[in-house]
Amino acid sequence: MSVSLTPGSLARLLGEWNLGAAPAYRELADVVRLLILDGRVALDVALPSERSLADTLGISRTTVTAAYSLLRDQGFLSSGQGSRGRTCIPHRGPRGTAADGRSELSGAPGLAIPDGLLDLAYASLPASGEVVHRAFAAALTELPALLPGFGYDALGVGPLREAIAAHYTAAGVPTTAGQILVTSGAQHALNIVLRTLAGRSGTKVLVEHPSYPNALDAIRAAGCRPVPVAMPPARQGGRTGWDIEAMESALLQQRPAMAYVVPDFHNPTGRLMPDTERRQLVRAASASGTVLVVDETMRELNLDGARSTPLAAFGPAVVSIGSLSKSHWAGLRTGWIRAGESLIQRFAAARTTMDLGGPVVEQLAAAHLVNNLTEPLPERLASLRTNRDALLGLIAENLPTWQAERPDGGLSVWCRLPGPLSTAMTVIAPDFGIRLAAGPRFGVGGAFEHYLRVPFTLAPEQLRTAVLALRSAQDRLEASPQLRRDLTSPPAVAIA
Ligand SMILES: Cc1ncc(COP(=O)(O)O)c(C=O)c1O
Structure with a gap:
């Protein structure tokens, strides 16, 4: 059965989305995109009709139409019948994505990559099969x-x-x-x-x-x-x-x-x-x-x-x-x-x-x-140690302005970025073949816009691709202060 989101539910998830930092349709599209990427709006869900969302949010229908159209162009909304597009994730992968949408890298030890995006939002491992x-x-x-x-x-x-x-x-x-x-x-x-x-x-x-x-x-x-x-x-x-x-x-x-x-x-x-x-x-x-x-x-x-x-x-x-x-x-x-x-x-x-x-x-x-709790651990920990060291090395080499904290354990490195880039990076990350969790998701009231959690659950060669993607995303933001300004505010909203 098809699932649809009511205008009231979407309005609640959006929170204080309209901060006036960019045209309203852009702000609306950016926050919806973030909600989809964060999993707070599920995939294959029909968004409210343009008219009902405009009424609920107290904005013009043209703004909602423009926001939906931007989401469609970016691949986050399918072209459904009438105006009720369904949420989706762009099917564009990183370089090396095979024709069936699975990355060629997915055969390497590490996680499978179902939609072609390297997933840095989850810090989790495949089974000790x-x-x-x-x-x-x-x-x-x-x-x-x-x-x-x-x-x-x-x-x-x-x-x-x-x-x-x-x-x-x-x-x-x-x-x-x-x-x-x-x-x-x-x-x-x-x-x-x-x-x-x-x-x-x-x-x-x-x-x-x-x-x-x-x-x-x-x-x-x-x-x-x-x-x-x-x-x-x-x-x-x-x-x-x-x-x-x-x-x-x-x-x-x-x-x-x-x-x-x-x-x-x-x-x-x-x-x-x-x-x-x-x-x-x-x-x-x-x-x-x-x-x-x-x-x-x-x-x-x-x-x-x-x-x-x-x-x-x-x-x-x-x-x-x-x-x-x-x-x-x-x-x-x-x-x-x-x-x-x-x-x-x-x-x-x-x-x-x-x-x-x-x-x-x-x-x-x-x-x-x-x-037999420790049975799978030696192998698991050995590959995690290799991945952690590879990731720290890759960050030092390719992202020298980042401060990466060496973790004693766990699955991720908490990185301080050179600026408040975390949300903007998360929003543009799929364009570079990766998925990220924005720093503010780890805090209260919009903190940690300067931080990004990078898991080392992928194999070193996948981590190399991911770090190069992070570098490209950062370069794009640094080359475009406007883009950076436009994309930095919404997550505080979703978290608060
Ligand atoms: C600190 C912490 N608690 C809980 C969980 C969720 O664990 P579970 O899969 O057992 O629900 C995670 C998963 O990443 C975690 O890191």
Whole structure:
């Protein structure tokens, strides 16, 4: 069935789009383009009719007609019947794109490239295929024993909860299966936690700034107010961490109900929080009555082998979120929450308002994966190290005005640009064969226009193509101050 966007929904997504920095039709087209590129407007969705959108936005129909026509020319709107074009992505690839629309590079180790654009918006890896496949084969042999049951289990199947608990215990945090709730990934876990702990509108949630965009979106969608605490800018030649004193004073002064942190290879900076800072943070959260929620999705992507203790080891009230998405594959959609048993029961109750449990075969397979959690890691980490070093080298060589922070782990490099170019680069990136996530998506209130997250999930030869594309996009913007001005304002809008 065809999906269409109502004028009201699009108006809400557009926010304060009309800033007067460029002709109105251009501003409207640019923000819609950004919404499509960011995935906030899905593909193959019919946009509102020109007349209805003009009425809703209180602008002339000519402006909407011109904006739609620009989007069509740029390849973001198909020429549908009448004026109701459907959203799409331009089918122009980077040099080297094969006739079937797949890049010739897609045969190289790395990610497949379905639409010819090198994707630098996702920081995610293909599956550890053989390991995952074997786990599913084993799960299928175990399935018959569970078939007589109902198949509903809000907490998750026993073998997986036991495997996750054993994993925490081995890492120095004694844990029982009763302290584990299995979820459909870390994002689902965060939503369950938000629904349980931050139910009232306007609840304050402390966040690192920058932070993981989907977490910020979930916090805002739950009606909460993110309280950002700045991460210190990277120091050249030295390790940079967190501003724990700033976090302590924000906790004490603002007394947020919840804090969301990513201490294990923070997304997007890739930093690892030292144990001393972990201890301080847990103590400060306890003093301010704040539930500290730690997202450990990236924890296994430890590129330099630095040691750290899970945050939960420093205090019994810490709520930990984990996932197999980065260690094995995001397609498993398997994550978990670790907390005290009574809180886990509250999370299970909240969960049943969203779904009634996870799929059983996936959980049985995940139990095998968690029991051998490190199996795919040596190979995965070795190629990530190669990719990280290749990317840092390529940036130094081709983008000498960028400051790229060397990450301790994770999947991306957080780069400071020579100017507020991030959104403009994101908007023109498809013209150069790449897709980007604009810096402001990682912040609150339009911050990080000077920053871009560049993942190193692609193979070195793909990264070379991507970095050269970034260079060409930057050159185009530097040659055209007008273009740069026109394209810099909208994302603050979409984020706020
Ligand atoms: C910090 C962080 N949390 C959560 C997620 C989403 O994880 P999942 O796929 O398990 O929902 C990601 C994915 O990139 C992430 O980086």
